[in-house]
Amino acid sequence: MGLTTIIFAVIIFCLLILVHELGHFAVAKSVGVRVNEFSLGMGPLLFQFTRGDTEYSLRALPIGGFCRMEGEDEDSADPRAFNNRPIWARALVVVAGSFMNLVTAILIITCIAMAIGVATNGVAAVEGGSPAAEAGVLPGDKILSVDGEKVSSFSDVISAVGGSEGATVSLEILRSGQKMTIESGVTVNDSGRRVIGVTSEIRKSPGVALTTGVSSTFAMGGQMLDYLGQLFTGRGSMDDLVGPVGIVSMIGDQAKLGLINLANLTALLSLNLAIVNMLPFPALDGGRLLFLIIRLFTGKAVSDETEGKIHFAGMMILFAFMAYILVKDVDRFIF
Known part of the structure; x- marks a missing residue:
């Protein structure tokens, strides 16, 4: 280290x-x-x-x-x-x-x-001789769905094609403002993943970046x-x-x-x-929020002093848990 x-x-x-x-x-x-x-x-x-x-x-x-x-x-x-x-x-x-x-x-x-940049569902390039090329997919196309499953990013396309089971996939394409459906074959790449042979269009814009x-x-x-x-x-x-x-x-x-x-x-x-921090456990912020919700319905049935003691106990439990994780970490990452 x-x-x-x-x-x-x-x-x-x-x-x-x-x-x-x-x-x-x-x-x-x-x-x-x-x-x-x-x-x-x-x-x-x-x-x-x-x-x-x-x-x-x-x-x-x-x-x-x-x-x-x-x-x-x-x-x-x-x-x-x-x-x-x-x-x-x-x-x-x-x-x-x-x-x-x-x-x-x-x-x-x-x-x-x-x-x-963000890999979109737009097609930047089509690999020569690939199933997508043979099916007629062109650079500039936008893939809207795969086998009826809507896609909004290239990771969606990868997941949909990778999760398909047939010899072909049905692609809904947007080309020059017109929607069309293309049947494309599927091949398996060197990593064992099902692909059709397209490269994503990369976009860099504040709106796309924030959405991502x-x-x-x-x-x-x-x-x-x-x-x-x-x-x-x-x-x-x-x-x-x-x-x-x-x-x-x-x-x-x-x-x-x-x-x-x-x-x-x-x-x-x-x-x-x-x-x-938002888990409903004493000493964590979520635990404090839970007590506030209890107070909302019960008033001061649980006093501030009692709540403080509960949070202190929770803190001791967390310290013990962290000590346990620390010992496991040292064993895994140092020795």
């Missing part, structure tokens, strides 16, 4: 944590919650200054950060305390961190799409939620989980492949942080 990998890892961790905590901080300030301290990093204090009623600090360990609000985990008489603000305001503060990580993932993927950023982020989010569902129902394996050591190793691998790959991993980590 080289110095370059460690530097990239620190930058990425600090970026994702800063974005997350800035979300909490900005919304807390906007709804009138008093923020006592905003910190990047954990552990020993390196630098601190005060502006207004908030202390801004930089700490030695780049493994976290926090936005410490008055009345967040205890009862406070301060009218600006978190516990004294309306439930809707507290809910906005709680979800703001994960929302910012979600937006960060979208922006990163959008920037990637702007940099390298949003759709790709939500597609990745769906896959993450599906995996979490498998994990909690016993259909998934804990062996697939990685902690900080594993993530640093992945960052090193992707950094060797270039900045685009590293940026894509950063987006994935940001989205992962957003989703995991």
Whole structure:
């Protein structure tokens, strides 16, 4: 694990944590919650200054950060305390961190799409002698559907053709404003994938890039939620989980492949942080949101002090779980 990998890892961790905590901080300030301290990093204090009623600090360990609000985990008489603000305001503060990580993932993927372009369902070239060429597919055509399955990107075309089973596929084509249907044969390439022999048209535009950023982020989010569902129902394996050591190793691998790959991993980590933080578990933002919903229907049946103790217990469980993952990471990625 080289110095370059460690530097990239620190930058990425600090970026994702800063974005997350800035979300909490900005919304807390906007709804009138008093923020006592905003910190990047954990552990020993390196630098601190005060502006207004908030202390801004930089700490030695780049493994976290926090936005410490008055009345967040205890009862406070301060009218600006978190516990004294309306439930809707507290809910906005709680979800703001994960929302910012979600937006960060979208922006990163959008920037990637702007940099390298997006493979569309338009045909840029047709390989000579390929099934598509023999069927009459021409450069400039736009593939609208494959065997009746609508497609909107080249990945959709690849998936539809790859998942087909017959000797031919039916292509709905848009050519010069006219729709037509073409029957194309299918061949198998060197990778064993079913293809028809067309190359995608690459487009670079803000609109296409943003659409790709949003759709790709939500597609990745769906896959993450599906995996979490498998994990909690016993259909998934804990062996697939990685902690900080594993993530640093992945960052090193992707950094060797270039900045685009590293940026894509950063987006994935940001989205992962957003989703995991919204799980309804004590100490996580999702757990805090769950207690707010309970408060909405029961009032203060659960006191601030009791909730704080539950969150503390949840934090201890999370620390234990992270220690378990850390041991597995060290065994897999170091020894």
